[in-house]
Amino acid sequence: MAGMSGAARAYVACAVAGAGACALPALRPAAGTPWGTVALLAVLYVLCELPSRCPLLGRVSGRVVPIGAGSFFPVLLAAALLLPPAAAALVAVPGALLARVEQRSGGLRRAWRAAELALAASAASSTAALCGGPSALAASDFPFVMVPGSMSALTFCLVMGALDGGIRATAERVSLRTAWRGLLSGSLGPYAVHGLAGLMMAVLWGSPYGPCAALFVLLPMYVSCWVFAQYHREQGAHRSTIRALVQAVDIKDAYTRGHSERVGRASAMIARELGMPDDRLEMLRFAGILHDVGKLGVPTRVLRKDGPLTPEERRVIELHPEYGHEMVRGIGFLGEARSAILHHHERLDGSGYPYGLAGSQIPEFARVVAVADAFDAMTSTRSYSRARPVSTAVEELKRCAGTHFDPRMVRALVRALDRHGWQADVTADEPSAAPPPPREAPAAPSSGAAAARSAGDGRGVG
Structure with missing residues (x-):
C-alpha cells in the first residue's frame, strides 16, 4: 500500500473503526459470548487460510489491497450462522492478522483484510438472525434452514464486493462504477459454494456429533480449493509464456508493437460473434496474440529494412508462419492456436502461403486470425503509413470476402464492430523515443485484394 492516496488510507481507517464497533459488544462481560466456539472457529480459519492462499474467487480487487488472491470462507459463513454478529466479527481477525504478506506495508494490508472480513461476517450474521437462522439450525429444520444460509452468504458477498470496490476506487482513483463492475457477477457463484459448505458445517456443529463432524465438510472444500489454485497457477504460467x-x-520488430495484442482482441471479438465456447475463444485470442511469433526467426536487418523488400527478402519473411509453428509446436496448451500461427496467411482462393491451402482446407482459427490481422493492419497508424478509417477497412475486407477471407468471419467482425466499436492504437510511435529512419510507405491500395495484402507490416508479408 506504499504510495496510497490519503483517501485510500482514510477508507481503510474507517473500515477498521467500523469493524471495531461491530466487534465491541462481544467484549462486554454481560454479552454472554460463547468464547469456546469463537476460539475454535478462529483457529480453524487460521489453519485453513494460512496454507491455502487459493485464488478461488479471483476478484478484480485481489491485486490492489487484499493480502492474498482469495480466502477460505466456509468457516466464516458457518460462524455467521452459529454466532451473534459481534462474535462472528471476531472469528476472521486472527487469520487475517497472521497471514503472510508478500507486498510492502504489511501491517496496513493485514488491518484492512481483518476489518473487511469482520464487517462482512457481522453483516452476514445479522442477516441470518433476521431470517430465523438460530432457531432453524437448532431444530435442523430443512429445507427452511436454506433461507438464512442463502441470505447470509448473499449478504457476505454483497458486503465484500462493496468494500473491495470502494478500496479499489480510492487506491486506483477510478470511478465507483468502474471499480464495482463485474465484482458481484464474478463472485456470486464461488460465494454460493462457500455458503453451502458453511451451512453444512453449522448444521453438523449443532448436531449430536458436534464440531468434529463439521470438520469433515472442510476436507473436500480444502482439496477443491487446492486443485483450483493449481489450475490458476497453470493459467498464470501460460499467460507469462x-x-x-x-x-x-515487439522488441525485435518495433513496427508491429501492439499489433499482436490488438489482433488477439479482434480475434476474440469474432469468436464471440460466432458463438464459440469460452475455452475456444481464449485459445483463439492466444492465436491472435502469437500469430507473428515466427518473426523471431527472421533476420532483424530484413524486418527493419527501410524501403521495399527484394524478392529474396520477401521469401525470407514469408517463412515466419513456419518458424512460428516450429517455436510453439511443443507448447501443448496452445492446441488449435498452433494451426492458426502456421496458416494465418493462407487465402481462401489458394493464393496465400506457406502451403497454398484453399477454402475449408484452411483451419477455422487461421481464417479468423487472417481477418483480424488484415483489419488491424489497415486501421493502425504507423511511422510509414496512416491509419485508414474503420469503415474503409471494413469495406476492403468485404471486397476480399470469398477470395482472400472467409465471408463468415468478415461478417462476424462487422457485427462485433457494430456492437462494440474499435479503438485503433498507434504503433511504433513512442513519443519519448527518437523517430525511426524514414521508410517507404506502401501505395494506397486500389482494390480490396491490395488492401488485404497490406496486413502485417504494411509490405504484404506481415
Missing part, C-alpha cells in the same frame, strides 16, 4: 514471446517479437 505468451507475454514473454510477444515482448520478444
Whole structure:
C-alpha cells in the first residue's frame, strides 16, 4: 500500500473503526459470548487460510489491497450462522492478522483484510438472525434452514464486493462504477459454494456429533480449493509464456508493437460473434496474440529494412508462419492456436502461403486470425503509413470476402464492430523515443485484394 492516496488510507481507517464497533459488544462481560466456539472457529480459519492462499474467487480487487488472491470462507459463513454478529466479527481477525504478506506495508494490508472480513461476517450474521437462522439450525429444520444460509452468504458477498470496490476506487482513483463492475457477477457463484459448505458445517456443529463432524465438510472444500489454485497457477504460467514471446517479437520488430495484442482482441471479438465456447475463444485470442511469433526467426536487418523488400527478402519473411509453428509446436496448451500461427496467411482462393491451402482446407482459427490481422493492419497508424478509417477497412475486407477471407468471419467482425466499436492504437510511435529512419510507405491500395495484402507490416508479408 506504499504510495496510497490519503483517501485510500482514510477508507481503510474507517473500515477498521467500523469493524471495531461491530466487534465491541462481544467484549462486554454481560454479552454472554460463547468464547469456546469463537476460539475454535478462529483457529480453524487460521489453519485453513494460512496454507491455502487459493485464488478461488479471483476478484478484480485481489491485486490492489487484499493480502492474498482469495480466502477460505466456509468457516466464516458457518460462524455467521452459529454466532451473534459481534462474535462472528471476531472469528476472521486472527487469520487475517497472521497471514503472510508478500507486498510492502504489511501491517496496513493485514488491518484492512481483518476489518473487511469482520464487517462482512457481522453483516452476514445479522442477516441470518433476521431470517430465523438460530432457531432453524437448532431444530435442523430443512429445507427452511436454506433461507438464512442463502441470505447470509448473499449478504457476505454483497458486503465484500462493496468494500473491495470502494478500496479499489480510492487506491486506483477510478470511478465507483468502474471499480464495482463485474465484482458481484464474478463472485456470486464461488460465494454460493462457500455458503453451502458453511451451512453444512453449522448444521453438523449443532448436531449430536458436534464440531468434529463439521470438520469433515472442510476436507473436500480444502482439496477443491487446492486443485483450483493449481489450475490458476497453470493459467498464470501460460499467460507469462505468451507475454514473454510477444515482448520478444515487439522488441525485435518495433513496427508491429501492439499489433499482436490488438489482433488477439479482434480475434476474440469474432469468436464471440460466432458463438464459440469460452475455452475456444481464449485459445483463439492466444492465436491472435502469437500469430507473428515466427518473426523471431527472421533476420532483424530484413524486418527493419527501410524501403521495399527484394524478392529474396520477401521469401525470407514469408517463412515466419513456419518458424512460428516450429517455436510453439511443443507448447501443448496452445492446441488449435498452433494451426492458426502456421496458416494465418493462407487465402481462401489458394493464393496465400506457406502451403497454398484453399477454402475449408484452411483451419477455422487461421481464417479468423487472417481477418483480424488484415483489419488491424489497415486501421493502425504507423511511422510509414496512416491509419485508414474503420469503415474503409471494413469495406476492403468485404471486397476480399470469398477470395482472400472467409465471408463468415468478415461478417462476424462487422457485427462485433457494430456492437462494440474499435479503438485503433498507434504503433511504433513512442513519443519519448527518437523517430525511426524514414521508410517507404506502401501505395494506397486500389482494390480490396491490395488492401488485404497490406496486413502485417504494411509490405504484404506481415
